[in-house]
Amino acid sequence: MTTTCGFVAIVGRPNVGKSTLMNRILGQKISITSRRPQTTRHQVLGIKTEGDVQAIYVDTPGIHLLEKDRNKAINRFMNQAATQALRDVDCVVFIIDRTRWTAEDQVVLERLAHVKAPVILAVNKVDRLADKASLLPWLEDVGARRDFAAIVPIAAKQGTNVPELEAEVAKYLPESIHYFPEDQVTDKSQRFLAAELVREKVMRQLGDELPYQMTVEIEEFRDEGRVVHISALILVERPGQKKILIGDSGERIKKIGREARLDMERALGSKVMLNLWVKVKRGWSDDERALKSLGYDLD
């Protein structure tokens, strides 16, 4: 009996729906999502095993333009993490948002220039296309930008055409033994997921005020069987941000905690006691050493 197994990088500029697509394919929340750009910061594997076929998807941070003088170490980290994911993959899914082509899409296309693996273009969010008739000429137009292995219009959020995209991907998975046991869905720990879920709730509630000047560290993760005790520290850059995060008489932080806890309970399948703390740590997002100690480490 032959089995197939391979790595599939999901790349694109921020906010096009990479993590939404991965979660849809896996049928559960593996990677956090929000309306704000730069939600994903690390490579996250989503492993899908169906019979003889194992597809290992690699969700990546959105590749973005670094602003002159304003680019922080964390932005360089995110772009590097995304580019690194393109090494040694068997197939790439390059996502764009409907019928728009931006300077950042162009940057992604240029990063793909040296990639030998087949690149499938996924045109996402077609559910929001006001003028459906514009799609066909657009597919022809983008199709001329590179020799894509396939072009698939999808709506990741609703799942439209996602099985068709997976079928295209399956064509490029080589014959190989499976690298992961069939019940493993990600390479990340429960601890990592817990931190990410807190970050997701903060991003969803206050993305505009705190784009990337916030990170989450798990200080305690104690599994007592029926209850998991989790303490998470939210680090911000400035005292003003701490105030916003806590909100009037702690309303906002309570809401963030409640939502994060419910998601954690769903993911862990047990009761969770969650404690949240907010601390100001100036300069962490532009300090290579601080970043490393906070888990932003490419090695």
Ligand SMILES: Nc1nc2c(ncn2[C@@H]2O[C@H](COP(=O)(O)OP(=O)(O)OP(=O)(O)O)[C@@H](O)[C@H]2O)c(=O)[nH]1
């Ligand atoms: N209408 C619609 N919205 C979508 C679709 N796919 C994703 N979205 C929304 O687009 C936003 C961004 O989705 P993400 O999956 O976080 O995007 P991303 O590419 O992972 O973004 P970064 O991690 O920041 O690079 C979220 O609000 C999603 O709900 C879709 O097919 N249709």
Ligand SMILES: [Mg+2]
């Ligand atoms: Mg993402």
